[in-house]
Each structure stands twice: as structure tokens, then as C-alpha cells.
Amino acid sequence: MLKNNPFHMINYSPWPFMLAFNLLFIFMSFIKLFYHKNFLSMTFNIMVTFMIMFQWWRDIIRESTFLGNHTSFILNFLKWSMMIFITSELLFFISIFWSFFHSSLSPSIEIGMNWPPLNIIPLNPLQLPLLNTLILLSSSMFITKAHYSINMNNYKKSLLNLFFTILLGIMFSILQLFEYYSLSFSISDSIYSSLFFFSTGFHGFHVIIGTMFLFICLLRQLFNHFSNNHFFAFESASWYWHFVDLIWLFIYTFLYWWGKLFN
Template identity: 35%
Template sequence: MSSTSNKHPYHLVNPSPWPFVASVAAVVLAVGAINYMKEGQPWVMLAGLLLVLYTMYVWWRDVIREAQKDKSHTKEVQFGLKFGVGLFILSELMFFVAWFWAFFNASLGGSPAGDVWPPEGIEPIHTFGLPFINTMLLVISGFVLEWGHKGLMKDNRKRAILGVYGAFGLGFVFMCVQLYEYGAAGFGFTDGIYSSVFYMATGFHGFHVFVGLVSLFICGVRLQKGDFTKDQHVGLLSTSWYWHFVDIVWIFLFVWVYWWGNSAFFAQ
């Protein structure tokens, strides 16, 4: 129901199955990921991932209809959506707090391996090789996306499209470099506490990059269709916030895991 028929500016959402489906998808993905890490069987995890992607598509489709067709996204509704995205990013930050906690606990002596870090037999990835290249890619992508966003605010749609797709391209290269880095690494996920924490922290970040890439691609398509305007572009703004969050988390990963964690400071 459109908010124009109400005496208030808020949007009362119609009953939707997608919150429940999203919860089921998240559980399947999490259980599948655990099974993959323990048994090496990826099928449940892949099924969960596909279900998550499907839920993202149909849920976003409904939200876009509310904004474009029903004209339900008033300024008050837009504020609520932005506030919700901010809380979501904050909740995602807590995941990374856990990974950093595990890293510092292990590296500073919270485990037997903490006496020497990285543990003996582990040759860490060179700090100023591929990790540094990836850092530059993500930082530049953040500036490119912001440049595109500012273009939309000036009614320059072409600049906005270039900025979004430019950030997407740099992010895609980032993922390719990280996959190559994993293939070239001299240690596996089960080769001790260092390996486990390293792959969980960087891999979880990589998943967030993937989600950001999907969001950027959708924003690029919507810009080409003429969906966003300078007064109503919550989807693009939310994606921009999320991408900057991904940038900042990676900088922390680079500084603490790749640089500080690999330094001779730990040599005993």
C-alpha cells in the first residue's frame, strides 16, 4: 500500500516470506561452511550460498518496487532504511572484532604457538607483495565510488555509472588477486592456529567483498535504468557505506595481520 493513502509518512510493509527464508538460508550456509571446514564437502555450503543469493535478489526486488512503483520511500522511510543499514554494518563489525580477538590472543601468547609468531614451519605471505597491491586496489576503489556518488548528487548520471562500475572492476581484481594469493600460500587452513585465523579473517572479508560486488553491480544496472536520483538513492548510499566499511576492515587486516603479525617483533 502506498504511503500517499495514509495520514502518516511511514511505510507499513506488506507481509513477506523473505525474512524467514533469509534466516533459513543463513543457517544452511553456516552449517555447510562448518561441514566444509571439517569434512571438505562443499555441497551444503554451496546450496546455502545459492539460497542466500536468491533471497537477496527477491527481497531487493520487492524493496525497489516499493521505492519506484509504490513511491513508499518518503524522507522518513529513507532515514529508517539508512539507520538500519548503519546498524547492520555495526553488527558486521562485531564479527571482525571476534577474528581480531582470536588473532591477538594467539599471537601474543594466548596459545602455545604464541611463543613464536608466526609459528615455526609457517612462511607468511610477504607484506608488501600481493597484500599491498590489494590494499591499494580497495583504497582506490573507495575514492572512485565516492567520485561517482558525488556525480549523482550533481545530476551527472554518466559519472555516477563510471564510478560504480569502476569500483566494481577494482573490487573484482582484488578478489582475483586474493584467490591467487591463497593458491600461492605455503600453508593450508588446517595447518595450525595461524593458518586458521588467517583464512577465517581474510576469507570472511573476502565474502564481504563479494557481497559488495553484487551490490555495486546492481547499483550500476539501476543507474543505467534511471532509478536513482540525487534526492532518492538509498540503495547506492547504502552500498557506498558498505564498501567503505569493507575498505576500512581490510586496512586493519593489512596493518595487523599482514604487516605487524609478520614482523620480526615476534622473534624470540
Template identity: 45%
Template sequence: MRSNFQAHPFHLVSPSPWPINTSGSLLSLTTALVLSIHGFIYAIYFLIFALTSLIVSMSLWFRDVISEGTYLGNHTLAVQRGLNMGVGLFIVSEALFFLGIFWAYFHSGLSPTVEMGAHWPPMGIQAINPFELPLLNTIILLSSGVFVTYAHHSVIQGNRAGALFGTLYTVILAIIFTVLQGVEYTVSSFTISDGTFGSCFYFGTGFHGLHVMIGTAFICVGLWRILAYHSTDNHHLGLESSILYWHFVDVVWLFLYISVYYWGS
């Protein structure tokens, strides 16, 4: 007779189709994006299909993970430590990604070449005033970090209303930040094709904006799980991970504001 007894605290994951589906969707998405950039006919439809496939695959994968942790009780303390370590290593990899962007920016900014007019920003480029929209966005993003921290402490203290209030206001401020970032792009006097400065500016701020949108979706899931009574004072790993990710986004923006907006202007 087979025994269901498990002599260790770790979760042995059941076979799942979602990792391979997600990998295939990501491959299709990157291929379709490159084809679209190069103007291939009908590539945009391939891009939309790949993006839809990716969203569906990841949503179903996350649904299974939520079921394992919330309803099946598979996320023991040992499993939670491993997941925390995974999120931490992921954030470290993201920090190294942004380090490459800052490296490229300062490589040109600290010693601008003759082709740039030996000047930074290069001659002919009018930098964005750091004390207008960028400063407002900084205040908004830091305020969202305060609200999400308040939500975290409210969950730990069992304050459901405070947790809902904090996460909801964080999402609202994140959406406002994203909209204002889009407005900034539309009124900017330079584009991504305007040399090293334009490339580094839009690459850095654009990828940060992408991280803000991902973090917003992350926190929206946490908000939904609070509404669904999934999060408790001692079991809210998903929400805690989203909050850690959001603080990382805050810190990166501070570096962007100081170096790209303030020093770069």
C-alpha cells in the first residue's frame, strides 16, 4: 500500500504545461517584436497572438501556484524561504540590468566625445527640466512606496481595511505615474534616435516604466488576494514579494532622477 507520508518540508511540484507554454510564448513574442520593428507584413498580428498567449499561460501558472500555497498548504516555511530567495535573486539580476544602462550613460556623460560637441547633453539637445514632471513623478512614486509599506504593516497587524487602502492607493499612484511618464515622452524635444543621450534616456526610463507596469500588475494581484481573504498575518508571500519589487522600482527611479534628469540636465 502506497503511503502519502512526506519526510521533508519541501514542495515537489506536479508536472505542469505552463513553463514550456510560457517559454514558447516568450520566444514567439521576441520573434514577432523583431519582425514588427523591421516592418514585416502581418507581424503585428503574430505579436498580438504571442502576447495574448504569454498572458494566458502566466495567468494559469500563477493560478496553480496560488492554489498550491493557499488551498493545498504546500508552501511551508522552508518553501517560502526558497521562494523569497528566488525573488531576491531575480531583483539582483534586474539591478545588474539597470547597472548596465547607468554604465553606458556615465561612460558617455563623464567624457563626451568630440562628435557630441564635447558636451553633455550633446549640442542641440534640450534636456527635460528635472523640477517639472520628473519631480512630480518622483513625489508620486515615493508616496506609493509609503502606501504599500503601510499596507504591508496592516496585513501583519491584521488590519484588513488598512491593507486594502494601502494597496489600492499604491495602484492608483502607479497608474498616475505611468500616465505622466507618457505625457513627458510626448512633450520631450528629443527622441530615442538622437544619439547616445536619447538612447540611454529612453532605454533607462522606458524600461523603468515597464517595470512600473509589471509591479502595478503584481500589486493588483496582491490587492485581489486580500479581497479574497488569501493573505493572512503570517502567510502573504505574494504580497510581500510585490512590495519588495516595488521598493526596488522606487530605488531605481531615485538613481534615474538624480543621474539622468538632474545631473544630466
């Protein structure tokens, strides 16, 4: 086929269509989980989603690394796409913080005009939340060092720093789960608990996705898919990870410190 433009003419792919439908099934099974405690359908749909994402990423890696379809022109558009995606995620978290400030600065009469509501005991921000904050800040330092190392053609050092970043991300997720089990309130107790679980849970989901993203970059680096002038996947993963770290600083400041100060 004659090609007189710098764009990558993408072939027909079933993965976006399949992923969209499977995300619908995930939300349906999520609702079913609340009412019927059915973990089977939720687990199955999540596994199918991971399989579809793996197949889609495999095709993208083949197009960029082996077929050379991702030229500098395409990479520039991919960078803009990633920045727009992160901006959309930022706006979503802004809406959560907006709801939090609306509820905390002007508590409604239904919760006794108190913030946090009565019988809600917030976590001590100097204990487990502080440890999680230090873990994420350390992971941000390691991903920055990995980024610098790959720019300097030091792939062994980049691999090591990337491995430590992934390890810290897994530690954060485990500690977050432990924190949920140690809480004295549930998601349905009050507006504070609903916002707490929704914001920290959604951020935790982003940490899991970011950890997967970095793990794929680690595997690709082991197979020598990156060079010091062509490593956009790694670069976009590092952008995403820094974004996750930044959001956590706001969550830690407002949800943990704010609630404790007025308790």
C-alpha cells in the first residue's frame, strides 16, 4: 500500500472492542459482588481483561520494536496522548478532592455538623500512612535514577533501580490492604469513610496498574527492547508513576492529616 504520510496506518484490531465489552462486564460483576458476594465472576472478568491487555500490548510492542512503525513523528503524538491521559486522571482526582472539601468544610446536619463524623476514628498519619508515603517517595527516587541510567546507557543500573521501584510498589499495595483490615469503619458508615475508601482505593488501583506497567518495562529491558534514544514506554511509565506519587501526597495531606487535626 502506498504511504505518503508519516502516520502509522493501524491494522484492524479486535482488542479495543473486546476490552470495552469486558470493562462493562467488570462493572456489572462489581455490582453483583456488593449484593451477592460473588467473587467468581469478578475474578474471571479481571483475568480476561489482563489477557486482552497482554494481547494488545504484544501487538503494540511488535509494531514499535520489530516493525519500526513508531517513528519520531508518531512518538511525539504518543507523548501528547500520554499527557492528555494523565491530565484526565488528574481531573478525576480533583473531583474527589472537591467532594471531600465540600463535605469537610461545611459538614451537613445529617452527620451532626462534625468532621469527621461522630464515632469515626481516623488513622494516625504518623504511623502506617507515613510509612506508605516514604515508600512511594523512595520509589519515585528509584524510578528517576532508572530513567537517568537508561539515558546514560547504563542498562544494568537501570534494571536494578526499576526492580526496586516495582518492589516498593508491591510493598505499598500490601500495606494498603493491611491498613484496610485494621480500620474501625467501613465504606458505608459515613461520607468520610466513603470518600476515604473511594479515594485511597482508586489510588491503590492506579498503583497496581503502574506496577504492572513498570514490570512490563522491566521484561522489555531484559530483552533489550530499549535504547538511550528510544524508550518511550519506559518514559511514559515513569510519568505515570510520578503522577501516582503526587496524588498520594495530596491524599496523605488532606484525608489523613485533615481528619486527624479536627478529630
